[in-house]
Amino acid sequence: MGGRKMDQRNPNFSDDDDEDDSPLEWEKIGRKALAKSRRVPVVGFMLGPLSIEQKKRAAVKRAKLEKNKADEKKPQEIKEEDISRSGNETTKNVAIIASKLEEMGEINLFRFFINPNDFAQSVENLFYLSFLIRDGKVALDSDEKGEPIIYLCSPPSEEDFVNGLRKRQLVFEFDMDTWKKAIEVFDLKDPIIPQREKAKMRIGDKWYG
Template sequence: MSTSDLQTKFNDSDKENAMDDRYEEQESDDSIVYSAKIDEILGCKTYNPDQSKDEKRWLRKEYRNLINTTEENRLEYLRPESEGLIQNIRKANSLNRKVKNTHEATLDARLLVLTCNLGVQRARRMKLDNNSFDIDSYISKLITFMGGRQMDNDSDEHLELNWEAVGRLASRFTNRVPTSDFMLGPLSIETKEREKKIRHSLNKDKNSLKEPEQLKEKDIERQENETTRNVKMVFDILGENQPINFFEFIINPESFGQTVENLFYLSFLIRDGKVSIDDDSGQPILMLCQPPTSENYAEGLIKKQLVMEIDMNMWQELIEVYEINESVIPTRVSHKQTNGRWLG
């Protein structure tokens, strides 16, 4: 190793020691109180702030070396025949007995997490097939452990196997009381047969069936022509009765539906600018007017929209407030549909 490498190594060690000293100064009194409670429970001292710095530095060095060794030999420890992980746990247990401060405990936890992750990866790589697990060899060793190989080959005496020895060996690795479980396979369960429901076809009386009404182009055109005719009728009636209150004009005291229709037809005239609503007097007053020209819009005229909501209760209240007994717009005859034709 060259002089520069040694100098670099010493510098890194000095930096780690300086960081460790700063970390020690940041330990709070809460850790001391918490450790004192644990000491009372366990009956031993788990935290010792007076532990010598040389011993703490030695512990950190050993832990860091062990962590670096584990990371460098990661692939080697994942092999089934490797005992590196077991040696890691043994060394960590030996070092943990001397840990009395939080920083060293943190390094111990980091090493434990790294070792556990490698253990999980190693377990996932295990394959219980004929190449890695020999059932015959396992049974032969199990019989030998239970004393089955101690008799002579020429003797016909049958020696009982010592199953208690296997039980005592297995009891070291489990503290759980064995319970009996059941699998679905071995149980004799009667399979429930699915009931087949017979669906009967619904017989409909062809005479009672009604074909859907089909609208023709002439029916649609007639409806459009009727809307245009009613809009013109509303325009002519307003010309004869202007100026007039907005509600007194559209409300039909005999029909709520035709009141809504009158409002619908009037909206076309207001949209086209043929009718204006003046509310300077505090009441909406309808009057005919000249539709705005393109010059008016160029001068800054802006179109506005007004959404009005009316229901049965409001309709009845307006009739009582304005004392409307007769509709200004005559009541229209309702249309009836017969055999696909609209009659009015």
Template sequence: MLSSKSNRLTEALEEANKLFEKVCRAREAALDAQFLVLASNLGKEKANELHSEMTSFDAATFAEDLLTLMGINRIEVEENDSEPGGFLPRDAWQKVGEEALKYFRRAPTFHYMLGSFKSDPPVAKQRIERQKKASKGEAKQMMPAQLNQMEESHDETTEKEVERILGILNTLFENDPETPISFFDFVIDPNSFARTVENMFHVSFLIRDGLAEIRLDDDKLPIIESTKFRRVGEENRGPGARKQVVMSLTQEEWKEIIEVFEIREAMISPPFQSTEEEMETE
């Protein structure tokens, strides 16, 4: 394989390239990497055995020829070894560059032969501690109060909305106590799915507190009625007799209910509309 006339190394590399396309595991990739390391070592040994014009490469001979190209006479150099400043002429590397330029189509990049210039280590910057401990303490003290205010405000808003919906339900029963109110007609807002979910949420508090109840009519459809207008002789359901269930409603079901029940207007008006009507009445 190390012989210059043998192509076994090239054939092995080509076969490895074909097998690499089928690699799908980490272990197989590791074996491929080990093979590349081995192949590169064999290629290095094979390159060292190459001969140029039946003459092996000799680093010492090459160095002698390079110095001769630079214009250095080895005999004179040996006699003047004691002189300071080295033995290379000032234009020695310039001659090498001009000769090398003949064999390169682009200018070589500039770099330092002995590394970059020596620089001093960077000066460490002093850290300046910012005085924010007091402000953080004040923020931590204020956060619980703010959260409490937000919770209280949310509870008050929910309570007011439940009372408002109860007032709407009682008003509908006062106007027409004989006509049952469909649960879907009451809570569905055809213009807003979010408002529909909020209405169902607030109505659940009325059912929980016994201020309203839901039952099925003759067609097995849910109807809602206020317990304030319960007829005399009807069953009085106490807190223990009430049952609560979890009801889900998707946006597709919401659209289907609107089409089936032909709901065109919401019975429960949005809160901001009610506020505007009260202001106009005042």
């Protein structure tokens, strides 16, 4: 910068050295100075220490969420009379199906329970029919073509079971595709089991259909 190189052979320099045009090697001077000093060099600022102002956090007010009691929904209670009514409805429909089967005699299973106008009621008809089959009041068999048929029968007695009669469980798969195919194959137009009104069930203070 504006200094002169110090003569390495003589550490003492005089005014005559000002005539030397070689620049000072500040890096070497710094290393030699540090070797004689035990003070750790620190970083400083030309304008002095910076004044850091600590920011204050703005207090955020959080409003407490209060539930509106009017908007709270209480669970609907199913009363004993609702269950009783549902059970009576099932018993009534099972009796109607038994009466209709007695009127029809031996008949193809699909022709009997399928309602070509209502898939849901077809499922319900099969459900009610299953009670009669379970209790042994309706027999499920197959005809000479291998198609399933049903007819009324007398429930088995205790003697029949003693003689070796065994109950068998049957899993019957019935979906909408099967329903549509059966309608097409058997050319079904009208239901044998009469169309029922949509059942309504009372839950709590409301009715659901």
